[in-house]
Structures are given as C-alpha cells and as structure tokens.
Amino acid sequence: MSDNSSNRIVIPLGPQHPALKEPGSFTLTLEGEKVVNAVIGIGYNHRGLEKALESRTYIQNLYMIERICGICSHTHSVAYCQAIEEMCGVEIPMRAKYIRVIIAELERLHSHLLWLGVAAHEIGFDTLFMYAWRDREMVLDMLAELCGNRVNYGINTLGGVRRDIDDNDAHEIKKILRVLHNQISYYLELATNEPTLIARLADVGKLNHDDALKFGAVGPVARAAGIANDVRKIEPYAAYDEVPVNVITDDHGDVLGRTLVRVKEMLESISIIRYCLDNLPAGEILAKVPRKVPAGEMISRTEAPRGENIHYINSDGSDIPYRIRVRAPSEANWHGMKHMLEGSFLADVPIAIAAIDPCYSCTDRAIFVNSDNGESRLYDWKGLREYSIKWHRDRGLNIADIQIPMAKNYIQIQRKTND
Amino acid sequence: MIEALTALFKILIFPGFMFLTTYGMLLQFLDRKIYARLQNRFGPPWYQPLADFLKLIGKETIVPTLANKGMFSTLPVVSLAAVSTAFVYIPIYRMQASFSFEGDLIIVLYLMALPSITTFLAGWYSRSVYATIGSVRTLTQLFAYEVPLFAALLSPSIISGSWSISGMAEFYYHNPTLILVNLPSMFIALISIQGKLARKPFDSPEAETEIVSGAFVEYSGRLLAIFKMSVDCELVLLISLAAAIYIPLFTNIIVLDILLYFAKTLVLLFALSIFKAAMARLRMDQIINFCWKVLTPLAMFQIIINLIVRGAL
Amino acid sequence: MNNEEIIVSKIFDRFEFARDKIHVQKRLRIISDPFSREEFEQIIEYLHDELGFKIAHHIVGIDYGEDLGFIYMLGNDEHIIFALKEKVSKENPEINSMTKYYPSLLMHELELVDLFGAIVKDLPDVPSYPLPDGWPKGNHPMRKDWNPAYFDHKTMTYNPPAKEVKEDEKQ
Numbered sequence: 001m002s003d004n005s006s007n008r009i010v011i012p013l014g015p016q017h018p019a020l021k022e023p024g025s026f027t028l029t030l031e032g033e034k035v036v037n038a039v040i041g042i043g044y045n046h047r048g049l050e051k052a053l054e055s056r057t058y059i060q061n062l063y064m065i066e067r068i069c070g071i072c073s074h075t076h077s078v079a080y081c082q083a084i085e086e087m088c089g090v091e092i093p094m095r096a097k098y099i100r101v102i103i104a105e106l107e108r109l110h111s112h113l114l115w116l117g118v119a120a121h122e123i124g125f126d127t128l129f130m131y132a133w134r135d136r137e138m139v140l141d142m143l144a145e146l147c148g149n150r151v152n153y154g155i156n157t158l159g160g161v162r163r164d165i166d167d168n169d170a171h172e173i174k175k176i177l178r179v180l181h182n183q184i185s186y187y188l189e190l191a192t193n194e195p196t197l198i199a200r201l202a203d204v205g206k207l208n209h210d211d212a213l214k215f216g217a218v219g220p221v222a223r224a225a226g227i228a229n230d231v232r233k234i235e236p237y238a239a240y241d242e243v244p245v246n247v248i249t250d251d252h253g254d255v256l257g258r259t260l261v262r263v264k265e266m267l268e269s270i271s272i273i274r275y276c277l278d279n280l281p282a283g284e285i286l287a288k289v290p291r292k293v294p295a296g297e298m299i300s301r302t303e304a305p306r307g308e309n310i311h312y313i314n315s316d317g318s319d320i321p322y323r324i325r326v327r328a329p330s331e332a333n334w335h336g337m338k339h340m341l342e343g344s345f346l347a348d349v350p351i352a353i354a355a356i357d358p359c360y361s362c363t364d365r366a367i368f369v370n371s372d373n374g375e376s377r378l379y380d381w382k383g384l385r386e387y388s389i390k391w392h393r394d395r396g397l398n399i400a401d402i403q404i405p406m407a408k409n410y411i412q413i414q415r416k417t418n419d
Numbered sequence: 420m421i422e423a424l425t426a427l428f429k430i431l432i433f434p435g436f437m438f439l440t441t442y443g444m445l446l447q448f449l450d451r452k453i454y455a456r457l458q459n460r461f462g463p464p465w466y467q468p469l470a471d472f473l474k475l476i477g478k479e480t481i482v483p484t485l486a487n488k489g490m491f492s493t494l495p496v497v498s499l500a501a502v503s504t505a506f507v508y509i510p511i512y513r514m515q516a517s518f519s520f521e522g523d524l525i526i527v528l529y530l531m532a533l534p535s536i537t538t539f540l541a542g543w544y545s546r547s548v549y550a551t552i553g554s555v556r557t558l559t560q561l562f563a564y565e566v567p568l569f570a571a572l573l574s575p576s577i578i579s580g581s582w583s584i585s586g587m588a589e590f591y592y593h594n595p596t597l598i599l600v601n602l603p604s605m606f607i608a609l610i611s612i613q614g615k616l617a618r619k620p621f622d623s624p625e626a627e628t629e630i631v632s633g634a635f636v637e638y639s640g641r642l643l644a645i646f647k648m649s650v651d652c653e654l655v656l657l658i659s660l661a662a663a664i665y666i667p668l669f670t671n672i673i674v675l676d677i678l679l680y681f682a683k684t685l686v687l688l689f690a691l692s693i694f695k696a697a698m699a700r701l702r703m704d705q706i707i708n709f710c711w712k713v714l715t716p717l718a719m720f721q722i723i724i725n726l727i728v729r730g731a732l
Numbered sequence: 733m734n735n736e737e738i739i740v741s742k743i744f745d746r747f748e749f750a751r752d753k754i755h756v757q758k759r760l761r762i763i764s765d766p767f768s769r770e771e772f773e774q775i776i777e778y779l780h781d782e783l784g785f786k787i788a789h790h791i792v793g794i795d796y797g798e799d800l801g802f803i804y805m806l807g808n809d810e811h812i813i814f815a816l817k818e819k820v821s822k823e824n825p826e827i828n829s830m831t832k833y834y835p836s837l838l839m840h841e842l843e844l845v846d847l848f849g850a851i852v853k854d855l856p857d858v859p860s861y862p863l864p865d866g867w868p869k870g871n872h873p874m875r876k877d878w879n880p881a882y883f884d885h886k887t888m889t890y891n892p893p894a895k896e897v898k899e900d901e902k903q
Binding site: 009010011012017018019030033120121122123124125126127128130131134194196197199200345346347348349350 | 457458459460548549551552619620622623626627628629630631696697698699700701702703704705
C-alpha cells in the first residue's frame with residue numbers, strides 16, 4: 001500500500017455534487033479507482049428544530065415535527081403524537097389508528113419509490129428512475145386526496161387524525177393500488193433479472209450481519225443483512241397489532257439486498273393498505289387531549305421508511321415541552337458508511353451512499369442556521385400568501401380554482417401510457 | 420478549376436462539413452427524443468440541439484488558471500477536424516465516397532481514435548480531479564473497445580479483399596448474400612460504437628453522478644460547444660461507417676440512395692438508443708472484462724470465419 | 733418476572749447504589765435516575781459486557797439547570813430500550829467517551845460537545861459536529877440559558893443584553 005501512496009489523489013464528493021440530493025461532504029482518497037480512505041462530513045442541514053421545539057406549545061410543535069423531514073414526515077408526527085397521548089393517558093379511537101397506518105404505509109410506498117428512482121439514477125439507469133418517479137406521483141396524489149397535501153400531510157393531531165376516509169376514497173385508492181401493484185411487481189422482476197442492474201448492485205456497499213449489528217444499522221439496511229428488525233413487529237404501535245405485517249429480510253447484505261427488501265416491502269405495504277381499507281372500524285377519529293402534558297418522560301418509536309425512528313420527550317408539566325430529542329433512522333445508518341465506502345470503487349460510492357437512503361435533514365435536525373444574507377426579503381405569513389397568489393395570478397392560474405385531481409384520472413393516464 | 424470547386428463543395432457542403440454538423444444535430448435530437456419516449460417523457464423540441472449550440476456559443480469561455488491555455492483551446496478544434504476529415508471517406512449518396520483510396524479504412528480508424536485522445540488530453544490539461552479521473556477513464560475505455568471495434572470493422576474487408584470503404588461497399592453490393600456472414604460483427608461493432616461514444620452502458624468516462632461530467636468538466640462556452648458538436652459528428656461518422664460496411668444497399672439513383680442512407684442510419688440510431696435506455700451504467704472494471712472476455716474473442720472468431728469464407732470463394 | 737425486571741434485578745444485585753434508581757416504565761422500556769460519572773461508568777460497562785446491551789441508539793443531552801444530564805439509549809437483542817442517565821455539574825461537565833463500548837456513539841458525543849458544552853475525554857481527532865465553522869466559542873445553543881434571539885447571524889456573535897439582566901436583579 002505504501003508503495004502506491006504517490007499515486008493517490010484526493011477527490012471531494014460534495015457538499016455540492018450531482019450524486020448528492022442534499023449537502024454532505026465525502027472526501028475520498030483514491031488509489032486508481034479504489035477508495036482507500038473516506039472522511040464523511042455532515043451537518044450542513046442544521047435548522048435548530050430541537051431548540052425551536054423547546055419554545056413552542058405541544059400543538060405548535062406538531063407542525064414543526066412534521067417538517068423534520070420532507071419524505072418521512074408522517075412517521076415523525078406519529079411518534080410524537082403517540083408519546084404525548086401515552087403521557088396524557090389518552091387512548092385514541094381505533095379508526096384513527098387505522099388511518100395512521102394507511103398513511104404510514106402510503107408514505108413508505110412513496111419513500112421507497114423515491115429511493116428506487118434515486119438509486120437507479122446513481123447507477124446511470126435513468127429509465128428506471130423516470131418510471132419509478134412517474135409511479136410515485138400516483139402515491140403522492142393518493143396522499144393529496146386523503147390528507148390535502150402531497151408531502152407534510154398534516155393528518156395527525158394529538159388524540160387522533162384530522163380527516164376521515166370515506167368509502168369513495170377507499171374505492172379510488174384500491175383502484176390505483178391495483179395499477180401500482182403491477183408496476184412494483186415489474187420492478188421486482190427487473191431487480192432480479194436485469195444483468196447490468198445486478199452487476200452494479202451486487203457486492204456493493206457490503207454490510208454483513210455482524211457489522212450491521214456492530215454499527216447499529218436499522219431499517220432496510222439491517223433487514224438486508226438478515227436482521228429481522230422492524231418496529232411494526234417488535235413493538236406494534238397504532239393499529240399494527242391487528243394488521244398482519246410480514247417482515248421482509250434478505251441475506252445479501254449489499255445494495256442488491258437493500259433494493260430487494262425495499263421493493264418487496266412496497267408490495268407488503270400495498271397489502272397492508274388493502275387490509276386496513278377493508279377492515280376500517282367505524283367510529284370517531286379524534287379523542288380529547290389536555291393542553292398541558294403531565295410531567296414525565298416518554299420514549300416512543302416507529303418504523304419509518306428508512307428504519308427505526310425514536311423520539312424522546314421530557315415534559316415538566318407545562319404546555320411547552322422541556323426537551324424533545326429525535327433520533328431519525330438515517331442517523332443510525334451513517335455509522336457504517338465509512339466501513340461501506342472504504343475498499344470500494346469510486347463508481348460505487350454514489351450508490352453505496354444512496355443505498356442507506358440518507359436523509360441529511362433528518363440527521364442534522366438540531367441547530368439553527370442563519371437564513372437572511374441581506375439580499376433576501378423577509379415576508380410575514382400574510383405577505384407570503386399574497387405574493388404566492390399574485391405569482392400564480394400573473395401566470396394565469398387562480399389557486400382557488402385548482403382542484404385536487406381525482407384518482408380515476410390517473411387510471412386513465414396509466415392506461416394511455418401502457419397502450 | 421471546376422474539379423477543384425466540386426471537391427471544395429464536397430468537403431465543405433455536401434456530403435462534407437455542413438451536412439455532417441446539421442445531420443449531427445438532427446441525430447442528437449432524435450436520439451434524445453427516442454430516449455425520452457422510451458422513458459415515458461416528452462423529450463426536447465426539434466430545435467433543442469441548435470438552441471443549445473447557439474446558447475453555448477454566446478456564453479463566456481472560461482479557461483482554468485492552472486490549465487495549459489494553448490492546449491485547452493486547440494483540442495476541441497482538433498477533435499472536430501479529425502471527425503470531419505474521416506467523414507469524407509464514407510460513402511453517403513452512392514457507393515463511391517467523395518474521396519477514397521485503397522486503405523482508407525485504416526485512415527478512418529485512426530482518425531476516429533483522435534477524438535478520444537483529444538478528450539483524454541482535454542481532461543488531463545484541465546487540472547481538475549474530476550477531469551483527470553474522467554480522462555483516465557476515457558483512455559482506459561479506449562483500450563477496452565478499440566480492439567473489438569477494429570476487429571469487427573476489418574473482418575468484412577477480409578472477404579471483400581479491399582481495404583477501402585467504398586471498395587467494400589461495392590463488393591458487398593455485388594455479393595449481397597455475404598452480408599449475412601458479417602452480421603455478428605455488426606453487433607460487435609454497434610456495441611463498441613456505444614463504448615466509443617461513451618453512451619450507456621459505457622458512459623463511465625462522463626458519469627454525471629460520480630465525476631460530474633468527466634473530462635469536459637472545466638470546459639465552457641464556445642470550446643464546449645465545439646466539443647459537443649464533435650461528439651454529435653462522431654455519432655454520424657460511426658453510424659454512417661457501420662451503414663456503409665454492414666448494410667451496403669444501393670439503388671444507383673441519387674435521390675433514392677440519399678433516402679436509403681437516412682433510413683439505414685436511423686435504424687442504427689434507434690438500435691443504439693434502445694441500448695442506451697435499457698441498461699445501467701457499467702463500472703470501469705466490468706467494461707474492460709466485458710470487452711476483453713466477451714467482445715474480443717467473438718470478434719476474433721468472426722475473423723477466423725471470414726478467413727475460411729474467403730478461402731472458399 | 734419478565735425480561736425487563738430480570739435485567740433490573742441483576743443490576744440491583746450487582747450494584748447496591750443503584751437500588752430503586754432504575755425502574756421498568758413499561759414493556760421494552762427501562763429508565764434510570766441520573767447517576768454520577770463513576771457509578772454510570774460501572775453500570776454501562778456491566779450492561780455492555782454482561783447483559784448484552786450491544787446497541788447504542790443515541791445520547792440525549794438535557795439541561796437540568798444546575799447540572800447537565802446525558803441519557804444513553806441502549807438496546808439489546810430483545811429490542812429493549814434502556815435509558816441510562818448520567819449527571820455532571822455545569823462547572824465541570826467532564827465525561828468519558830463511551831466509544832470504546834459503542835463506536836456508533838461518536839457522532840452523538842460530538843453533538844454533546846458542541847450543543848451542550850460537555851467535555852468528552854478521549855475523543856478521536858475529527859472535525860466538530862454539527863455547528864458550522866466559525867461558531868463562537870463558549871456558545872452552547874441547547875443550554876436553557878442560551879437564547880437564539882441574542883445571536884447575530886451575520887457577525888456570528890452572541891450578544892446577551894447584559895444591562896437588562898442587571899436591572900431585573902435590582903428590582
């Protein structure tokens with residue numbers, strides 16, 4: 001090794017780089033195409049959420065918590081809500097629990113499809129990238145139909161959920177799920193058969209069973225290494241104690257394994273949603289939760305699309321939390337990164353990074369960063385709203401006229417594209 | 420005098436430089452459109468390549484401080500010149516190319532290597548880590564696809580007994596059944612062309628998600644426009660060469676032959692675009708393994724077959 | 733007796749000082765009261781070496797006013813979360829790095845250094861996390877007495893209004 005040290009070059013991957021969807025810095029020392037050393041720098045996305053949470057009420061924090069991550073916002077708010085509900089001793093209605101599960105699984109679907117697209121792009125398979133993201137639109141629009149929003153759904157509230165699912169919605173969703181099921185089955189076939197895809201994914205970013213335990217990997221990364229680690233099964237929250245959940249594991253321990261786990265999980269999510277829609281109990285969707293939370297502490301966890309998500313909440317008896325600490329799943333998966341990168345090819349670095357589905361915003365949730373650089377203008381909420389309406393009016397759009405597209409339109413689009 | 424003017428017309432206008440660049444842009448558009456349609460996207464409008472080119476021409480050209488200024492600005496022109504020179508030896512609208520002599524196939528093959536070498540030098544003289552890695556990959560890839568490509572293009576000449584592209588076209592025009600013997604080498608050539616043009620699955624030298632855009636990462640403005648143009652022209656050159664050697668169908672009526680030429684090149688382009696859409700990017704070591712362990716032996720096998728066929732004639 | 737209670741009683745048997753300071757909150761949750769630095773280190777070593785708590789989820793820093801608290805979230809094969817707490821005074825917030833048992837805690841310990849001003853012994857020489865470069869020394873934003881309203885983003889300085897505090901005291 002020391003003989004070749006003169007041939008080494010140091011290449012920066014990030015903080016700005018086409019392979020990274022969010023800022024992160026990877027300083028790689030290369031020997032030819034082999035990575036001999038990797039220095040990982042994260043922390044570019046700190047926004048001061050945890051400090052901000054300590055100065056707002058529990059209800060206000062609900063909105064803040066949803067914005068920890070743009071992709072897995074529901075899982076954070078579920079973890080937060082159920083911790084507070086338990087501290088207050090409130091049992092939420094069964095129907096609300098089922099709706100939480102439905103949204104959680106839709107979120108898993110959209111997160112995994114997003115990942116599939118990003119991963120395909122990292123290995124230069126742009127066709128799969130386009131297909132996966134096209135199908136993800138269907139999921140996002142189902143979410144929009146159920147919650148009124150494509151991301152940051154805002155469906156959870158302390159004590160239950162804010163919107164009900166009626167029979168018409170359920171019927172439309174089932175129709176879209178049928179299309180989605182066919183597409184995802186096709187991706188599964190692709191991941192098991194396409195030779196260039198397998199060539200690029202197999203034996204890349206290896207993290208075997210023991211290493212996954214040592215580095216505390218969670219979610220699909222751990223499950224791809226044969227560890228049946230799934231909070232939905234270990235500690236069933238919401239309605240997962242009634243819904244049949246199969247934990248998908250795989251023993252490849254590499255990126256191919258993670259791909260297979262995620263694709264199979266999507267099929268599993270579809271069957272969970274179908275079960276929930278068929279067995280949706282009747283009744284209320286909201287229970288009353290007091291404004292002040294009794295003093296105490298609670299650790300709550302959920303299974304985010306990326307893995308185990310842990311919330312710690314400490315209350316001093318007032319209506320403002322004393323301390324909230326969020327351990328997002330990406331934070332746990334970072335530790336094995338250096339191990340995965342070193343000894344791999346430069347060409348495999350982007351996919352190895354992408355394979356843990358890193359969410360930089362989740363990881364760096366803690367500190368606040370300056371926003372105004374002198375040039376930017378500050379809008380208050382009203383001003384921002386007026387600006388937005390004007391911006392759209394100028395372009396001939398009236399926001400008030402926009403209707404959320406109904407699911408049947410998507411079926412038609414789907415048919416068209418298939419023809 | 421008339422002769423000199425005709426020669427100039429052939430070199431500069433048709434089927435020379437003007438035709439080459441225009442058709443290059445058209446093929447770029449078609450390639451992007453087919454690729455987009457295969458991916459369920461709309462793709463660009465027909466004038467997009469021209470718009471891109473004009474926009475780049477109008478942009479500021481930045482030369483990195485560390486780069487060798489002379490080399491940095493000459494290389495794109497060298498690349499374009501090599502491609503345009505090679506193009507005059509390819510038959511377009513009749514069996515006979517604008518210029519030809521015995522052995523022009525070899526000249527074309529060597530001129531074809533020039534763009535790759537200029538790409539390597541361009542990356543090397545840019546003094547950027549991404550460009551350096553990109554240029555090393557370009558050169559490594561050159562060693563991977565060059566042998567199968569040469570073997571595949573030379574094997575038809577063994578049967579025809581002529582080392583001139585026009586001569587080969589004429590021979591196969593008179594012996595159409597022998598085209599079938601060369602079919603395997605056509606596939607080898609098409610795959611190698613994909614590697615030569617650094618298209619998927621062989622786009623490792625300019626892998627966007629790894630090394631941003633490889634050797635061209637420091638290029639901008641006019642110089643980048645010329646480089647992009649030379650890549651487009653290279654596509655036309657290689658497709659026309661493959662069409663002339665492997666699909667030597669002519670009617671001897673000029674207008675029909677030109678239409679036939681478009682048909683042949685579009686079919687080949689379509690094949691290349693499907694290749695591009697259907698695969699993931701291979702890693703450098705996988706490319707080398709594939710080229711040396713699969714493509715080269717196949718090309719050698721084709722040469723042996725062609726030698727036997729030649730003996731039997 | 734379920735698993736959680738067995739674990740707790742094992743700790744009680746081993747360490748007399750820990751008796752009644754650790755309790756089972758519910759299924760899969762064990763929460764302790766804050767321990768001093770020496771006591772904490774004995775317990776965490778025992779948990780790691782003998783009770784099979786091989787996973788460390790994260791560390792929660794918490795400002796108790798006079799003291800700083802650190803809650804180590806440990807996990808085992810049965811997916812129990814053990815919240816083991818350590819407490820040090822703000823005057824001397826010195827703790828030992830637990831990366832010898834749990835390598836994955838490195839990032840969380842760096843976070844304690846930046847955000848709570850903990851002094852973690854035996855940390856490897858790595859860049860600081862997560863505060864940006866040029867952050868003023870001695871500013872630990874997650875402490876309760878640090879108010880983001882007094883931080884100037886442009887000059888990266890923290891200017892608490894010293895006068896107002898004095899006037900308040902006079903009154």
